[in-house]
Amino acid sequence: RFSYEPQCKAVKNVLKAGAGPGIYYHLCGNHTNSFDMWKDAPMSPxxxxxxxxxxxxxxPSSKLVEHFGDRCTCFGVVDTKLIDRGTPRQVYDQTAEQLQAGKDSPRGFIIGSSCECPTYAPPANVHAMVKAAKDYGKYEKF
Structure with missing residues (x-):
């Protein structure tokens, strides 16, 4: 919550100064009680x-799309800890679930890890995420 106002002010100022039009809001950590305030943050196309x-x-990608899908591209996430310490099947399943819940977002959908890709993540887990994206990330309407 504490970063909302300063970040919105900064985004408005840089857009006004001619930067952009790309804006990326990475809301790291637990946002159970604060994610909804960001729907009023400055956004470009x-x-x-x-x-x-x-x-x-x-x-959940479904919740992300419900609250932000009409205003921006939604970036659904796979748990970074799962990519680091889970099995390829767990990573594949969570990626598939997040993709299926979000891929029809009106302004587009991206899938990736919830933060960074861990340095020592097993390559099989990264491949599992990519495989799920290839298997479930196609847009039937195009």
Whole structure:
């Protein structure tokens, strides 16, 4: 919550100064009680919003699309800890679930890790995420 007002002010100022039009909001950590305030943040036609967690779980893509899908591109997440310490099947399943819940977002959808890709993540887990994206990330309407 504490970063909302200063970040909105900074985004408005840089857009006014001619930067942009891309804006990327990476809301790291638990945003169960604060994600909804960001729907009123400054957005351009090229804004991407990513919310890391809802409590101790990844932020559901369905909830992300419900609250932000009409205003920006939604960035659905796969748990960074799962990519680092889970099995390829767990990573594949969570990626598929997040993609299926978000891929029909009106302004587009991106899938990726909830933060960074861990340095020592097993390559099989990264490949599992990519495979799920290839298997479930196609847009039937195009």
């Amino acid at each position: 090229f804004t991407v919003v990513q919310v890391g967690n809802d409590g101790k779980n990844v932020f």
